[in-house]
Amino acid sequence: MSASQTVFPGWMEIVDIAVHEETRQHAEEEALAALVDQYATMLYRVAYSVLRNPSDAEDAVQEAFLRVLRHRDTLGEIRDQRVWLIRIVWNIVLDRKRRAKSRPETDDVSELARVLPAKGLSAEQIASAAQHHAQVLSCVDQLPAREREVLMLSAFEELSSVEIASVLGVTESSVRSRLFRARNLMGELLNHSRSLR
Amino acid sequence: MNSPKQNAYAPNQPRDAASAEETLRLIARLPATEGLEERLKAGLKAAPKKGRVLAWADPSKSGGGWMRSTAVRAAAAAAIVCVVAGGGWSVYSRVQPAQMPKVIAMPQRVAAPGGFSSAGAMRTPQTLNGSVLAHPVIAMPKQDGDGKKLTAKTKKSRPAKPSPAGLRPMVTTAH
Numbered sequence: 396m397s398a399s400q401t402v403f404p405g406w407m408e409i410v411d412i413a414v415h416e417e418t419r420q421h422a423e424e425e426a427l428a429a430l431v432d433q434y435a436t437m438l439y440r441v442a443y444s445v446l447r448n449p450s451d452a453e454d455a456v457q458e459a460f461l462r463v464l465r466h467r468d469t470l471g472e473i474r475d476q477r478v479w480l481i482r483i484v485w486n487i488v489l490d491r492k493r494r495a496k497s498r499p500e501t502d503d504v505s506e507l508a509r510v511l512p513a514k515g516l517s518a519e520q521i522a523s524a525a526q527h528h529a530q531v532l533s534c535v536d537q538l539p540a541r542e543r544e545v546l547m548l549s550a551f552e553e554l555s556s557v558e559i560a561s562v563l564g565v566t567e568s569s570v571r572s573r574l575f576r577a578r579n580l581m582g583e584l585l586n587h588s589r590s591l592r
Numbered sequence: 593m594n595s596p597k598q599n600a601y602a603p604n605q606p607r608d609a610a611s612a613e614e615t616l617r618l619i620a621r622l623p624a625t626e627g628l629e630e631r632l633k634a635g636l637k638a639a640p641k642k643g644r645v646l647a648w649a650d651p652s653k654s655g656g657g658w659m660r661s662t663a664v665r666a667a668a669a670a671a672i673v674c675v676v677a678g679g680g681w682s683v684y685s686r687v688q689p690a691q692m693p694k695v696i697a698m699p700q701r702v703a704a705p706g707g708f709s710s711a712g713a714m715r716t717p718q719t720l721n722g723s724v725l726a727h728p729v730i731a732m733p734k735q736d737g738d739g740k741k742l743t744a745k746t747k748k749s750r751p752a753k754p755s756p757a758g759l760r761p762m763v764t765t766a767h
Contacts, residue, residue: 431632439624444616449625456628459636464636511618531615550616581609 423467431460434477435584437553438484444547447532455491459484475561481554482562489544534584542577545570 438459442452462483463470473479478553511528535543556574560567 404640412624428633431629431636434631435629436624439628440622442622444619451632453631457632460636461639464639478712508639512620527611528618530614531612534612535616544595545617550613550620552617552620575631576612578609581612581661585609585612 423470426470427464427467429477430463430480434480435460437477438480441548441551442488444482444550445485445492451491451495452488455484455487458487462487475558478558482564484509485548485562488491505552527580530588534581534588537584538580540576542573542580545573546581548576549574562564 411415435456438456439452442455443449446455448453459480463480470476511524516524538546544563545559548554548562549556554562556567556570560570563570565573
């Protein structure tokens, strides 16, 4: 121990703690930045698949990372950070979707049909594809919430059924059964809409 | 990763749904907007930092803080004891125990004005109207046929204690 530490042990301690705190904060910020680099795109896509609006999706991802920032002390305890983050953003987007029921869905669908890739297609084909996408999305919206959620998450190739189960907080077998039901319902709904045309 | 087998279609499931899922897959594969990460990081930096409370030096983290000193700890403990004892004493000293009166004043009987009066008669409870014994009964112990006393327990006959130094107990008989 140095002479100054002997004379002012309490003061030196406070200085040590401040330095330690600063280092810790810096490490936490770096860890968070790494999470942003690694998962921001994935989370954005998850958010976009539900909200179907770029700025809303970005807001949702921002909110998710702000929540992570609030719980950064427990970041080291998370086993699967990817699933954990998806779960956070999933809950946020569902909540936002619930609250934004007043907005007409048709706006989202037309916007989405415009955004979806249509390379090498003629103008007529693009219009037809857009119509098909819009029809599919309206059918998806008619599905019961449980089935719809599983169907939407299963579209993400990065997510296994175990991970989907973890995001939704259910068992893997129930994910599979819900997916089965969702596909059957989707088939029925698409047939019905086609017969109406 | 989600292998194709994991969410594969069952043979009896409608094929229309497969084409519908293709739309969902297209949405899921859509690229994020330009500069998303930078905006997110900027947003996180601008976010208010976690509120911090001025904390005492933690003795478990630092080598030897002032809280480690035995004298300071003893003084702190003594101060706590003083505060608790003082509080208790102040409460105790304010509470006066209710004193029981030595003489109880009985209310005077007042005759009801204008109504029936008891003419000075006192009501006495009739609990003593039963048969009254003329002579007091002397409790005598009951004896059985042999004339022995009955006791709650018949004691086993114990062998007489041997007298010290092997002496026989002296028996005197009156003739």
